[in-house]
Amino acid sequence: MATRAETSLLGHFTAAADAARRDAAARFARHGLPTVRDEAWKYTSLRALAEVDFTPAEAGTAPMPDLPVLRDLPDMPRLVFINGFYRADLSAPPAWAKPSTAPDLTQVAGEPFAALNTMFTQDGARLAVPAGMDAGTLLLLTLTIGDGAGGKAGAIVLASPRHRITLGAGAALSVLEITAGSGSYLHNAVLEVALGAGATLRHRRLQDEAERAFAVATLYADLAERATYDALIFTVGAALSRTEAHVALTGAGATLSLDAAQALAGRQHGDITTMLSHDAPQCRSRQTIRNVLDGAARGVFQGRIDVARAAQKTDGYQMNHALLLSPLAEIDSKPELRINADDVKCSHGATVGELDADQIFYLRSRGITEAEARSMLIHGFLAEPLGVIEDGPMRDVFDRALLRSLRTGAA
């Protein structure tokens, strides 16, 4: 039986839409929202969403919301989307970017939230960097202004941006992506990345969504030969979030670095799911996930690596670290290696620990308060992913978001 959420979503769908959207709607009608009985959603329950009425967001003219993460942003070219719609009045696009064109729905994937995005998406960044061009750094802000009331009192906003980043051969781009918002909403983003031969994309993503938000981001990336995708996904916000990355290393010698960090507190739930396909020989993938979990927060990491028969000399590494700050915090870790080639180096691992009493005492014996000592050690735990972001305004944005999340978590 369809849940209230599913009924409201299908009720908003316009049957006259094009074929791609109709296919997606048919698939969504068949499968509905995933449940914990779906293997890929075993650790992330969407029960909190099931009885919510949704209403797809409409284009608007709201001013830039006053959110902490938006203060002191680095001064650089930027694209701003609010509730899934491009806002030319708030953006400063670089010359090569064509931000607002109807989304390309030709590559429709089967994941339930991607199907939902296909049904409703209207807009998104379309970034195509020409071959050989170093396009510098771009700020991508995806903001959602939700309903203050939310819950059963009224329908909550569904924002469905669909971004696409294409790099021609040898091109380079750095994207600092920030997702944030206010009120209750479901931000259901799809991000498609296609990297040409030898192209390099640096992607720093900060998920700092509102406290009562649901956030699902489904990422599809395709790496041609010798391409490099260097991604850092930082999660501090939302009541419930899932970042699902599907990365295909389709060209020989491609390199993926997909690091993630989550700092969660209260009853926050953060799910990082990665599915890597090593389809070509001599590709390298590196994934280090770090979770800091306070209160009754729950972190999930699922990491699947498929190595195709042709993908000889694959070098894969995956590690999930969790620091539990409270006895109620919980981490679930599920690695899955499916290796069909014989000359392959692939490893995975997980660690779970608490703050070390000797380390805290060492700091306190130097005059540092217990609270500050804890904060220093937590920062130390996250130093590696944070260190990936070069010093400067970008790094400050991440540091401040982390500080805020730690402070609110220190209840």
Added chain:
Amino acid sequence: MLEIRDLHATITTADGQTREILRGIDLSVPDGEIHAVMGPNGAGKSTLAHVLSGRDGYEVTAGSAMLDEQDLLAMAPEERAAAGVFLAFQYPVELPGVGNAHFLRTALNAQRRARGEAELDAVQFLKLARAEIKRLAMRDDMLKRQVNVGFSGGEKKRNEVLQMGLLRPRVAVLDETDSGLDIDALRIVAEGVNALRAPRFSALVITHYQRLLDYIVPDRVHVLAAGRIVRSGGPELARLLEAEGYAAIEQAA
């Protein structure tokens, strides 16, 4: 003046047994003096150092430890530090991901704040730290490294002395800072301590060997055995211990 009176402390072992480790310590270190505490392994030297700096896991069952008019035992570890107590750890702790410069500056400024003094900015701090590093003949990259991570035994001990030099304590407790040091490092560490000698500085130098005391000449030497000070004397007591061993002293006591 540091004044320890009839100090008793117990630990609870993993199997739930309570063991008394400090069994009535009496020890006074007047301002401006350096005292050595010597004693066999397991005597309770580190326990004394830990109890003075406020580490968890020990229960003080009797006695007192006062610094001037302040009751150290009633204070949190960070309050003791701000009051001027410094412990150079026998086993310095590694802090992965925490930069040494950040650590040192945070500690220094936390103490200054607690004492109502102005904090040092990054430039002022670096100037101070660089001078100290030079004095201790340490590598320049010391400040850039993570606290004690990948440090050799000697580097860790020197990092303790560096912290002491920056924090300028009223009372320093050095717990076997000499162990694991070669003779050159030992001399540098000793100079680091001697340089702090001042009317408002005192130190308790815990050591297993006489060797360190050739470089840091103590005003008094105390022998700690089985949780008590069993004998006190001048610097010559250290040489006597070296020659005759602890067993003789303990029997004589």
